[in-house]
Amino acid sequence: MAKVTLLINCKDKSGIIATVTNFFHERNGNIVYIDQYVDTENGIFFMRLENEFSSEFDIVKVRADFEKEIAKTYNMNWKLFSEERVLKMAVFVSKYDHCLYDILGRYKAGELGVEIPFILSNHKDLEPIAKAFEIPFYHVPVTKDTKVEAEVKQLELLQEFEVDFIVLARYMQIISDKMISEYPNNIINIHHSFLPAFAGAKPYHSAYKRGVKIIGATCHYVTAELDAGPIIEQDITRISHSHSIKDLILKGRDLEKIVFSRGIKLHIQRKTMVFNNKTIIFT
Amino acid sequence: MAKVTLLINCKDKSGIIATVTNFFHERNGNIVYIDQYVDTENGIFFMRLENEFSSEFDIVKVRADFEKEIAKTYNMNWKLFSEERVLKMAVFVSKYDHCLYDILGRYKAGELGVEIPFILSNHKDLEPIAKAFEIPFYHVPVTKDTKVEAEVKQLELLQEFEVDFIVLARYMQIISDKMISEYPNNIINIHHSFLPAFAGAKPYHSAYKRGVKIIGATCHYVTAELDAGPIIEQDITRISHSHSIKDLILKGRDLEKIVFSRGIKLHIQRKTMVFNNKTIIFT
Amino acid sequence: MAKVTLLINCKDKSGIIATVTNFFHERNGNIVYIDQYVDTENGIFFMRLENEFSSEFDIVKVRADFEKEIAKTYNMNWKLFSEERVLKMAVFVSKYDHCLYDILGRYKAGELGVEIPFILSNHKDLEPIAKAFEIPFYHVPVTKDTKVEAEVKQLELLQEFEVDFIVLARYMQIISDKMISEYPNNIINIHHSFLPAFAGAKPYHSAYKRGVKIIGATCHYVTAELDAGPIIEQDITRISHSHSIKDLILKGRDLEKIVFSRGIKLHIQRKTMVFNNKTIIFT
Amino acid sequence: MAKVTLLINCKDKSGIIATVTNFFHERNGNIVYIDQYVDTENGIFFMRLENEFSSEFDIVKVRADFEKEIAKTYNMNWKLFSEERVLKMAVFVSKYDHCLYDILGRYKAGELGVEIPFILSNHKDLEPIAKAFEIPFYHVPVTKDTKVEAEVKQLELLQEFEVDFIVLARYMQIISDKMISEYPNNIINIHHSFLPAFAGAKPYHSAYKRGVKIIGATCHYVTAELDAGPIIEQDITRISHSHSIKDLILKGRDLEKIVFSRGIKLHIQRKTMVFNNKTIIFT
Structure with a gap:
């Protein structure tokens, strides 16, 4: 059938x-x-x-x-x-490991229904995790001077492995317009705030400073404007005055993992469409 | 149109x-x-x-x-x-007023899109609320001896006012099989626990005793078996060891109101179907 | 004791x-x-x-x-x-009735433990509700030209009734610096977004436009800067692409009511302290 | 200090x-x-x-x-x-891997602040995961006939490694009274329902059959009575009529992981006390 x-x-x-x-x-x-x-x-x-x-x-x-x-x-x-065609998902990481562990745990447990041809990072820190899960790891350093050639290398890898979409598991680097135009609505980011609040860097610090009672995470497609792409999924968790920035970061990790994986799954199941910088999420 | x-x-x-x-x-x-x-x-x-x-x-x-x-x-x-036909909803209450206040507030605010031909109670306590909201109030006492004649009176009222469905806003009385068969899947109850846990009387007391960390409320259609009818809507709220039974009752009120009103609205919008003692809730 | x-x-x-x-x-x-x-x-x-x-x-x-x-x-x-001293709470409203119905329902049900000496509005629309709940209603119109004299009238009423704190139940008017300085950390507002996202007017419209998957409400103390005061309580509810602005407004009402009443109760129970534009909320 | x-x-x-x-x-x-x-x-x-x-x-x-x-x-x-003393936590598993992946991911990410001296299982299925994470793995089969000697072996291992407490990461075996009395309030289980609803085997099947609109997970201390020990933490997720039993199992996995890890952390931080088969959870 x-x-x-x-x-x-x-x-x-x-x-x-x-x-x-x-x-x-x-x-x-x-x-x-x-x-x-x-x-x-x-x-x-x-x-x-x-x-x-x-x-x-x-x-x-x-x-x-x-x-x-x-x-x-x-x-x-x-x-x-x-339905027979299995999507190929590249995972971009930097130094944070929690989202990577979560994705790979789900992957190995058969929960995602994708192939992960490789993990790519601008740092070597997470290479052992890739090894433990037996997934190829590519270290592509990104500095001011090597930005262009790094991107060339990235695009080569993406093409070579016929990658369908990319997930940024706390990759912490700006994605170039060229890369975005090669993978329109196929680059998925997890941002650690309930966007549009606290876009940009250090959202937990800003949340702490403002004294909010909830923190959030947002999974969205990457577009040229930072943290302003179509939102796929969001969720929040309650915090209190007694939580330090460190506590927020720790609490936020679970949130990031859950929201990210929900967003990724919706994409894999082709339950998302993008129009006017917003998503339609089918049931 | x-x-x-x-x-x-x-x-x-x-x-x-x-x-x-x-x-x-x-x-x-x-x-x-x-x-x-x-x-x-x-x-x-x-x-x-x-x-x-x-x-x-x-x-x-x-x-x-x-x-x-x-x-x-x-x-x-x-x-x-x-869509032109506006449903008629009878409200049955006993002595608790919070669900009644909530329903009538929504009703007056134009949120429900129904008519409320009357409020019926086995006690006189809530008559002033009916008056304040200018809705007819019928006092039909229910005792062991008057049960049958009370039901006759209730059915007369329901027929006279051409009631489409009944909401039990903490009515606290068993509904007879006859009444249920006259209004199949048209009697909506709010039970103050996340069914099937803590069915029957005093669920907050049982929740306290068991030491649960969440309490719930369940909106369901009334069937012959107590608290076992098709569930329309449920939700929960977090509690802790520090909450007394009184606290649970107070916290539960908000939950009951919200869950009840959500269930009622789904019914009014004809978004529910019942099959095999379960509901299909359309989006 | x-x-x-x-x-x-x-x-x-x-x-x-x-x-x-x-x-x-x-x-x-x-x-x-x-x-x-x-x-x-x-x-x-x-x-x-x-x-x-x-x-x-x-x-x-x-x-x-x-x-x-x-x-x-x-x-x-x-x-x-x-504990014997019962606080006096003035309620300021404009034309929206849902928060007022909610507060008054709780008040009558004995849930709040305050006195409400009067309801004040810049419009006459909600006077009948005040009457139904038997609470004095004062109509103090606010126009560009009458702003100053309106405030004088408001302050007179607050003094005459020895009001302890003011709740703005969707009052929709800017509170003057003078009023704020007379009631520091004693004016409580409900804003219909998860601040700091969507501060200012029409937050549901902005939320719709941005395509967020959650909407929120924020209860906060009023300070000179609009929607930037110390946050007492926040909560959110999930939405989807299929919700129109009208749907958001309707869904948001329940959220506003719940968050507002939680914030008000924390204040009444003296469980809040303000420092550095943030609240400490005691358990 | x-x-x-x-x-x-x-x-x-x-x-x-x-x-x-x-x-x-x-x-x-x-x-x-x-x-x-x-x-x-x-x-x-x-x-x-x-x-x-x-x-x-x-x-x-x-x-x-x-x-x-x-x-x-x-x-x-x-x-x-x-605070200097680091607790030793043994992990018991059976065939389900999602909770194990989650715990080990957190462990490696430095989130837990414990030592894991070994993983023990009645099956060999998860041994490769233990290897990937470089943690000793003991296979102690449990059959009707070997129950007693299996327990002896387990207790030996627990003693040898000076284990402080045990977490049952979907271990699926009844813990003997002897083991419980050796580790009173130190054996932590994750049950895949909002207890007391759906205690015992196959709670997702029961939840599906009853037609509930929320499913839950419960982290509790193990006592002699099955699924009746003091509850440490609970949480829920919403489901609908459209979810099959398989969907519930999948949705429940995230819930189990989160609730389990929250409960384990509370225990590690010594924020739990047990009295009268209930927990006090300190803030």
Whole structure:
């Protein structure tokens, strides 16, 4: 049995749902999941559909038919994924290890359903963790002077391993516009505050100074503007006056791990679409 | 513009979504919302659909057509609601006032979108609140000896005012099987524990005794078995060893109010379906 | 039995706890609660103590003794409250009714333990609610031209009724510096965002635009800088892309009510101290 | 600078706080933390105190003095810990790896402040993880016939490595009364439900069947009665009708990890006391 997932967005019109569901019904597909959303402000229609096909199924032909019969008419942005294809996820780290341990623990426990072709870092500190988990580790130092050549090296690795998307597990380096344009909505960052509060460096220090009673973490797609990309997932935890900055950092770690992994999973399951710098998160 | 909401459940088969969406599309309906769920364990399909019709729309004819063309074929349980029809909600209370204040505050603030034809109680304590909010109040005492006649009186009132559903705002009385069968899945209770823990009387006392670190509240449909009906909504709040039973009761009040009102709203918006003593809650 | 609550802050030194606890022990007081905190960054000690006295107890003499024997030596800021004294809380509102309904519901249910001498508004819209709850209502219109005289009127009322503190239940007007200086750390506001995100007007609109996945509410003391005062309490609720601004406003109402009432209760129970524009919240 | 932590419980009497704080003050100790609680129902006083000593500090002498001067008089249960002493924590596992990965990740990241002398399991499945993290692994199979000798082996290992406490990271085996009596309130379990709901085997299956809207996890001390020991920490996560049992198991994993690690940390920091099968959790 083949399973495919369809993601669509287009200008909202009457009849899209009927047309699309008919298309798959006629091909003996069984719709096992449908979630749709209309952005009434901008008049945009979004849909995610899962289809099961019990008989022989030719995804190439279906894609061609869909483009010709439907997508063209409605001027759709769309993607049809086969579930068999396993995504390749590169992990970028710096010196912090907690998010890396969390991702690799989930990876080894079979929770993510991706391949991790390599871990890349601008420091050597976390190489032993990569070794313990038997994943290739590349050390690509980044300094003011080597920035450009570092990026070239990074892009070579990403291409060589046919990476689909990148997760920044507390990577702590600005991603260049070139890299972002090569991987649009495919670079996922975890920021340790409830954005838009405390964007930029040292959010726990700022949170401490302001005296907030909750701290947060935000998983978002990376865009050219720092910490301003489409938010995939957020969560918070309660703190009190008695927590020092060190306590916040420690408490925040669990939050970062949870929020990051939730965001990553939504991306892997193709449950995210981006429009107008915001995400649609399908159920 | 007319808006209608369709609720369906039936044996799961391929093609239902396409068939139903076509039905409305052919009648110039615009599907503005669709949510569906398949209970794979039991092979049951559930769907909720919202349709907008810009032209003249004859709900009686559409109902007849839907029954003939679709519902019969698929052997569906289904309902088609017009949004114009405002539900009538009776409020049963006893002596606790916090849930009543909360409901009436929301009611007056225009948050619920229902009519409250009357408040009924087995005690007179809360009559002044009904008066302050200008809602008829009926005092129907319930004692061992008057149980039957009390119920007769209650049913008379419910019929006279054409009540659609009943909310038990800490009513503290067992609802008879007869009443339940007259209002199947239309009597909503708030229980002050995270069921199935601490069913029955004095859940806060039991929670205190067990030394739990969270207390909960559960909004559910009333069935013959006490506190065992389909759960609509639950939530919890953290407590500590330092909270006395009195503290739990006080903390629980906010929880009861929030969970109760969420459950009531889901019912009013027809976002609930019941199957196998569980609820499907549409988004 | 008399119960008193002591609040202290002073420069941190060794021996304060022993000295203070001895002081009450010698006077046959029984310490039933103690919570302390040291701001190690600034070297400030904070403590809250509850004492029970079974015998005759002269609070005036105890205050004088405490000042002479302890407070002077340690150069303390301190207050000793008798539990018998009920605080007087003025409620300022504008046109939104949900926070007012919530406060008054709690008030009538005996949950707050304060007196509400009056409700004041710059509009007449909510007068009927004040009437229903039998609380005096004063309409003090505020326009550009009448600002000064409105404030004079407000201060007169506050003085006449010996108001201890003011709660701004969505009052929507800037509080003047004069008013703030008359009631330092005694004016409590509810802001409908998780500050410091979305300070200022229309936070739900900004939250919608940014595409956040959580919205919040913040209860804080009012200071000269808008929405920048010491935070007493915050909480959040999850939202999704599918929520319109209207949905956010509706969801936010429950949050505002809960967070506001928690903050107000902490203040009433004298569990808050302010230092360096942050609050210490005792347990 | 030496730091010691004092834990006390005894019959509640007036003057304990003053007496104890004096004791340390006289020895030039600086109390940097105090938290106390009175169980008014049973008349029991509990306290946790942290003291810093800048000069030479003889913990043996202080213990003797404390016993003689105070503990005897008040008939106290008490312990005085030196912060320097690092606890030894044995980890028991079965086949589930997620809690083990989580604990070891935290351990390696320096978050726990314990030693892990060994990991013990009744299966060999997780041995590679122990190896990757360079921690000794002991395989002690448990069958009906080998139960007694397995326990002997376990106790030998625990003694040999001078283990202070044991964490059952989804160990899935009943702990014998003998083992429990050797490590009273020192065996920590994670149960995958919000106890007391769904005690025993397969709680996610039961939760699914009951149709709850929240699932939970509970970290508790192991006692003779299954899943009925003193609760250290609990938390929950929201679920919906659309979650299968498999989904619950997956969602529950994060919950188990978080709740378990929180409970373990509280134990390590000596912030827990047990009385009447309930925990006092100090702040």
